[in-house]
Amino acid sequence: MRRSKYEKPAPRAGGGAKTSAMIASLAAPGQRTKPAPFGHALVELAGTRPDIIGLSADLSKYTDLHIFAQAYPERFYQMGMAEQLLMSAAAGLAREGFTPFATTYAVFAARRAYDFICLAIAEENLNVKIACALPGLTTGYGPSHQATEDLAIFRGMPNLTIIDPCDAHEIEQVVPAMAAHQGPVYLRLLRGNVPLVLDAYGYTFELGKAKTIRDGRDVLVISSGLMTMRALEVAEALRDDRVDVAVLHVPTIKPLDTATILREAGRGGRLVVVAENHSVIGGLGEAVAGLLMRAGVMPGRGFRQIGLPDEFLEAGALPTLHDRYGISAAAMAGSIRAWL
Amino acid sequence: MTTGLPTGSSTGASPEASTERPRAGSNVPLGERAYRIRRHALRMGEVQGQGYIAQALGISDVLAVSYFHALAYRPGDPEWEGRDRFLLSIGHYAIALYAALIEAEIIPEDELTSYGGDDSRLPMSGMAAYTPGMEITGGSLGHGLGIAVGMALGLKRKGSKSFIYNLFSDGELDEGSTWEAAMSAGSFKLDNLIGLVDVNGMQADGASTGVLNFEPLGPKFAAFNWFVQRVDGNDIDALVKAFDAARHHPGAEPRIILCDTRMAKGVPFLEARERNHFLRVEPDEWQRALAILDEGRVK
Numbered sequence: 167m168r169r170s171k172y173e174k175p176a177p178r179a180g181g182g183a184k185t186s187a188m189i190a191s192l193a194a195p196g197q198r199t200k201p202a203p204f205g206h207a208l209v210e211l212a213g214t215r216p217d218i219i220g221l222s223a224d225l226s227k228y229t230d231l232h233i234f235a236q237a238y239p240e241r242f243y244q245m246g247m248a249e250q251l252l253m254s255a256a257a258g259l260a261r262e263g264f265t266p267f268a269t270t271y272a273v274f275a276a277r278r279a280y281d282f283i284c285l286a287i288a289e290e291n292l293n294v295k296i297a298c299a300l301p302g303l304t305t306g307y308g309p310s311h312q313a314t315e316d317l318a319i320f321r322g323m324p325n326l327t328i329i330d331p332c333d334a335h336e337i338e339q340v341v342p343a344m345a346a347h348q349g350p351v352y353l354r355l356l357r358g359n360v361p362l363v364l365d366a367y368g369y370t371f372e373l374g375k376a377k378t379i380r381d382g383r384d385v386l387v388i389s390s391g392l393m394t395m396r397a398l399e400v401a402e403a404l405r406d407d408r409v410d411v412a413v414l415h416v417p418t419i420k421p422l423d424t425a426t427i428l429r430e431a432g433r434g435g436r437l438v439v440v441a442e443n444h445s446v447i448g449g450l451g452e453a454v455a456g457l458l459m460r461a462g463v464m465p466g467r468g469f470r471q472i473g474l475p476d477e478f479l480e481a482g483a484l485p486t487l488h489d490r491y492g493i494s495a496a497a498m499a500g501s502i503r504a505w506l
Numbered sequence: 507m508t509t510g511l512p513t514g515s516s517t518g519a520s521p522e523a524s525t526e527r528p529r530a531g532s533n534v535p536l537g538e539r540a541y542r543i544r545r546h547a548l549r550m551g552e553v554q555g556q557g558y559i560a561q562a563l564g565i566s567d568v569l570a571v572s573y574f575h576a577l578a579y580r581p582g583d584p585e586w587e588g589r590d591r592f593l594l595s596i597g598h599y600a601i602a603l604y605a606a607l608i609e610a611e612i613i614p615e616d617e618l619t620s621y622g623g624d625d626s627r628l629p630m631s632g633m634a635a636y637t638p639g640m641e642i643t644g645g646s647l648g649h650g651l652g653i654a655v656g657m658a659l660g661l662k663r664k665g666s667k668s669f670i671y672n673l674f675s676d677g678e679l680d681e682g683s684t685w686e687a688a689m690s691a692g693s694f695k696l697d698n699l700i701g702l703v704d705v706n707g708m709q710a711d712g713a714s715t716g717v718l719n720f721e722p723l724g725p726k727f728a729a730f731n732w733f734v735q736r737v738d739g740n741d742i743d744a745l746v747k748a749f750d751a752a753r754h755h756p757g758a759e760p761r762i763i764l765c766d767t768r769m770a771k772g773v774p775f776l777e778a779r780e781r782n783h784f785l786r787v788e789p790d791e792w793q794r795a796l797a798i799l800d801e802g803r804v805k
Contacts, residue, residue, distance in 0.1 A: 219663075243659060248686035248695070251652045255690070258656020259778075261641070282683070285646045286653055290634055393737065 168480065183483035185306045185421045188228065191359040192304060192392060199359040200334035204297060205233025207341035208267060216346060219259055219266045221245055221254040229269035229299045230357045253282035253294070254369050260292040265345055272298035272313030272354060276320060281349070288325040291349045301330065301354035301391065302443030303474055303491060308481035314474045318448025320352050321420055327351045328419040330391035330442075330450075331371070334360040336417060339371035340411055347373055354391055363395045369415070376423035378430065382412035385502060386436045386465070388427060390416045390450050393441040393472070399495040400502065409506060412436070422453055428461050435466025437505060444491060446473040470505050472478060532545050536742045539609060541803045544772050546605035548622035548733035548799065550628070552792035557622075557630065560770040560782040562602035564706050564740070565673070569606040571745040572671060572702070576753065581611040584638040588668060593641045593659055595650020595674040596704070600632035603640065612639040648681025650674050651701065655687050658760075659695040666698075669753065673702045679720040681748035685730075691760040692731030700752045701732070701762040704739065706769050708783050723764055732762045739765025773798050 169175065193199045212218045212234065221420050223246040226232040235242035245252045250272055256266040275283065275298045287294045298313070305311045320328055327347060331337050338359065344351040348404035379394065380401060387397040394415045414430050416423065431438050431454070434437060438458075440451040451471035458469065474491050488494040547562035572581075572592060579589040594603045604621065607613040613627070620626035627637050631645040641797040642653050654672035661668055678684050691699055705723070707714050715721060724734045733755045739773035745765070752761035773795045776785060787795070 181613040240711055245690060246686070248683075248690065250648070250683035251655065251686035251690055254652025254683065254687065255656030255659065257642075258658070259660045260656075261653070262657050262660025264660055264663070281646050282649060282652070285643055286649050289643050 185485040191502040193361045198362040202230040203334035203337040205230035207338045208234045211239040221268045223270045224410045231269045249279040253279045256294045257286035267295045269297045272301045272316045276316040276407050291325045295351045297353040297355045299355045299357045304382045306482050309478040314445045330354040330392040333363045335365040343373045352464045374418045376416040379413040382410035385411045388414045389441040391443045396495045400499045403499045432463045438465035438468035439470045443471040446471045539574045540567045543605045547606045554622040558598045560785045563770045564767040573610045576749040590669045593650045593672045597631040597644025607639040647678045648683040651687035658699040671700045675712045677707045680718045688730045696756040696760045697758050699760040703764045706767045727762045733759045737766040739767035
């Protein structure tokens with residue numbers, strides 16, 4: 167519940183944590199990172215794919231597309247702050263045989279340009295790749311920039327493939343895979359200095375495949391996006407409590423890898439927790455819940471969701487907000503302990 | 507083409523200058539083409555007993571000039587890479603475009619009786635996946651001009667000399683996306699883009715300028731850096747001149763032809779109806795309309 171604007175907040179020492187900058191990294195202090203993995207992967211791919219075109223709606227620097235624009239200025243189109251045009255023009259370029267990567271923020275693609283993505287792109291199954299920064303709660307700028315419901319919005323769109331990658335290692339593999347896929351793709355993009363985690367697990371991305379990153383007997387965390395790296399931290403933390411946590415990473419939200427999810431969720435007497443950087447409504451959690459229900463699979467120790475509440479979230483510092491809304495590693499570990 | 511790019515869904519022919527105009531040079535006068543387009547449309551309207559027939563009758567002259575004077579295309583190969591692209595942003599005008607595509611022999615005339623029926627290639631709202639010669643899915647208004655911008659950019663990348671025509675309506679001027687696209691077309695200097703606006707003065711809730719006043723329209727597009735012409739959209743000679751001027755205009759600007767048309771043009775008793783956005787036509791009136799049209803046929 168949001169505080170009344172007429173109620174003066176209690177003073178905080180030092181004014182409290184500051185709002186994280188729009189370009190703030192999600193990386194924890196000391197965490198390994200890679201800069202602009204999307205931009206660099208796209209440049210590398212473009213060397214062998216002359217059909218790849220970049221389009222931005224005045225946010226190239228904030229979606230890492232500026233790396234591509236600098237490398238291939240003649241293949242970059244600045245469409246202005248006009249997301250409806252961005253998507254329509256991308257559809258037009260795809261119709262002429264090109265593979266446009268259109269970038270903006272997730273809120274603008276999902277809320278503002280939906281009809282254009284739906285009718286101009288998806289209905290015709292056109293080869294447009296939509297890469298959107300600031301998915302879920304990855305900015306402290308408030309609801310105008312927090313795409314907490316983008317998966318709920320996009321999951322209902324036929325033909326659209328939806329990818330929620332975890333880290334820089336995965337993004338580097340997602341870019342060529344989404345370009346190779348015939349049809350529209352929505353990518354929840356992590357931008358700037360992006361944490362590097364999954365390389366240490368020997369992970370490789372495959373479109374449409376969920377993968378077990380680590381196995382465990384007590385809890386199965388099914389997660390996507392940055393919540394997979396949180397889940398891996400939680401698994402380490404809970405080891406001290408003698409709780410054995412498995413992590414099943416589901417980067418492709420649609421089409422869902424139903425076989426793997428059913429197999430893992432149905433295995434043994436585990437608590438199944440779906441963790442996502444998204445509202446608990448309409449995202450991976452409800453997708454998995456619906457799948458398990460339809461298949462008659464009830465996890466031995468129950469089913470829980472970790473995700474953002476059905477609210478317009480507050481502004482502020484990202485670490486504060488991740489704690490407040492239960493998607494920090496500490497908050498997530500606390501939730502799981504309480505459920506066991 | 508130096509980039510080794512795919513040539514889209516075409517037959518793989520390399521882009522050619524769109525000087526090939528298979529339909530031009532035909533001995534059939536444009537007035538006769540317009541008459542036949544109206545006739546095909548009325549016959550389709552009769553099949554369903556309803557439809558956007560007033561728009562179809564109003565835009566038939568523009569379609570006749572488009573398909574039988576201006577556009578390069580191959581009837582047997584609707585996705586020929588060298589064709590001029592004609593986008594129907596106003597999906598509900600599908601009945602009009604089908605009539606033109608039938609006249610252009612892109613769609614067989616005997617398919618006309620399937621209009622709006624189950625499994626027909628001629629659904630009531632235009633969709634690219636259904637119909638040969640239908641370039642885009644319209645219907646959600648305000649999409650066409652933005653798609654046209656992307657296609658115009660794409661054609662330029664491929665070194666194509668083809669034009670993109672986008673037919674939209676005065677009602678679509680209400681949509682903000684139309685103006686996003688208009689501003690970008692001017693900014694990108696898309697001289698291969700020709701916009702056609704059907705200014706028929708009527709939209710769903712009533713008279714267009716009463717719904718939202720878009721006038722003065724010409725100066726708006728001029729201010730967005732377009733080459734603007736405004737013509738009587740039911741005057742074939744004026745349309746021919748305007749299309750020629752649009753195609754041959756030397757400036758690096760997108761071109762727009764604002765076509766003032768009369769709803770239900772050619773069938774006076776339908777023209778006289780005030781609420782004609784979705785025209786009510788009684789079952790016996792279709793044959794009467796066809797008879798009147800036949801009487802007024804331009805020889």
